Amino acid sequence: MEITDLQAVLLSSPMPAPVELPFHGGKRTVFKRDALFVKATTDNGLVGYGPGAASEEMARLINGDLREILLGRGVGDPAGFVAEARDILGNQALAAIGAVEIALYDLWGRAEGCSVTDFLGGRKQDTVRCYGSAGMYQTAEEYAAEAAAVCEGGYEAYKYRPALGPEEDVRTVQLMREALGPEVGICMDAHAWWRMGDLSYGAETTEGVALAVSDLGVTWLEEPLPVEDRESYAALRAKRIVPIAAGEHEHDGEGFHQLIEGGCVDFAQADVSHHGGFSGIAEILRICEREQVAFAFHNWGTALETVTDALVGACFPRATAAWLEYPEYAHRDPRVMYPYPLSDELVPDAPKPVNGELPLPDGPGLGVKVDERMIDKYPYLPGPWSIFELESPPTKLALSGDHALPWAGDGQVDELPTRSR
Template identity: 45%
Template sequence: MKISSVRAYLLSYPFDAPIHLRFHGGERTILKRDAMFIRVETDNGLVGYAPGPGSERARQIVDTAIAPFLINRTLADPDALRVQFMQGPGTDADVAKTYCSVEIALYDIAGKAQGLPVSEFIGGRVRDRIRLYASAGMYLPPEACAAEAAAIANLGFTAYKLRTALGAERDLDTVRQLRVTLGPDFDLMVDAHTWWRLGESNYSLDTIEQLAGEMSAYDIAWLEEPLPPEDHSGYLRLKEKDLVPLAAGEHEPGEESFLDLIRTQAVDYVQMDVCLQGGYAMGRRLFSEVARSGLRFAFHSSGTALEVVAAAHLGVCWPQMVVEWLEYPCYSSPDRAGMYPFPLAAEILNEPLEVDRGQLTVP
């Protein structure tokens, strides 16, 4: 079968009114959420789908570099096509990353051609379910964050990630109130990536170490990106203090930096947005390194349900002791708690994802 069409559609959901997220020393305003929907078709009528970066630059790359390369090529082995592409247009790093998003649609078609789900085609699943951590908590005051987390827990989730940067005392109070509200057996993840993005209001290293130590009393699952992502040696020094588990990876620029993060064992949990940072092929290589290093992996995912299920198909090819978690963005609706409305995140799929007791059953 030959590839006959490669299309990238930019989707956008403008908010009814700007959303203002206030934090320590600043404010972030969000006007809309964007996403990319990739559709690849072959001459025998098979269609594959993939998520992609929600940017005009990425769409231009698909239209001008990836589609011309793929159209009229035989799709028998996605890996072989990738090797050829990387020797040509893929020598550009941005082009290569975008191709790895499109490649998910190629795996989808290849699986359909053999009557197999993607997971069986990219390694073979060893389980059917993967643990989810509900992701919301956008710089909410302590009481509001605890109320949101309780509402999300009532949906059946057993883990919750919050973004916090309200100042050290209020950050700690937020975690304390979450633990009181949710009880001792609920997993809490603290995303601290704003701590080093506040300019003159950045948290000092002493403050970060003190907060990490104080948060350990509330048994958090991990502290995510409390330091700039390139500071692997700083992460290692903080990890060696054995205060709380550390997580990082979503801002790593490429495979070499991921490998340094893993091989130096600078964190406890390696994170990667597999749909945006290198695709299935790089994910599989990194999982092997994570396993050899005795670390754990947790998917980062901040987009649509298509991104979630695409990552899940790779995750279930590895045991939970290696690939432990998958991020599940919780968007709000009139009858559902979440960070803000983004209805097309779910509407992108014909059928809703099957979530039960905090786990996703992978179709």
């Protein structure tokens, strides 16, 4: 059985109208969410799929260099493909190689009639524990109400993105604790704290907020400092104020070695789409297992990525693979965040959490089916998916899957086409 085609497909799920999200010293506007999946096909028509980071450069790399490397290979040797592709393209192509690798494992599992977990060491968990994730830039009262709504699903923890200024960030956690009761954990994704221009929090302010919420059941404080500042991460973690999480901005295994072995985090974070597919995540999980650091999946893609993360996570004990991020969107519950219907419609048979635990699919390969009708329903819309606008200094930053670049303010973003559902 020979692989005869490889294709990366980009999709866009536009907001019904631009979603404006004010934060301390600025505003973020979300126009759409992009998605990418990889499809590998054999000469007898068997197909395997994998999720990937949604960017034009990723699609070009997969449809170009990686397609050339892959075509003509037999089914059943994802590791051989990964080794050859890394040797030719290097670590800068790690995410793209990982996306193709997942599709090859899916293909192999379907050919053999077994789950990909059989190739990844076997399942150590029957279900994967999820934390409900939403909370994108809103008032303290709205955060608290959303936390309560999300955790009606039985989640043991809720993640949100604080960015209201130090005093309001503390008050938000206080209100959420009142709304959630004493048992549900609170995960603070503080990536905005060092991205607010002149109003960004310094190390002293960050530590002060951490101290103020330290008795309020914070599961972790995520990326509270610039991601490259390992010395400050290690110093903050050493004070044992609240658990520290980071990792989504690392690019390869060496970065995770430094982060984990350097004592920077209590929770390491990564996902299959950005960190090298199954083999990349397994490498990170093995580092965590050896260093006795917990791992919590960062997972902000479609249900295809969620399932794929869950399958590799289930091949490690819960003491290591401790948490899986499960995004909650407004197309399921209007009380939360913004809508992203493509996330579910792309993989309609993907399992959903039950009392905060995600069941694993039992079918061959990834155990789920990709609905290719979504290619026509959600055609790709070029351009940034969101922009940040800062008050001081006045700045616009356009975000796409490829980069974050200063925006000239020529109106193109505001005119991004939208489609109603």
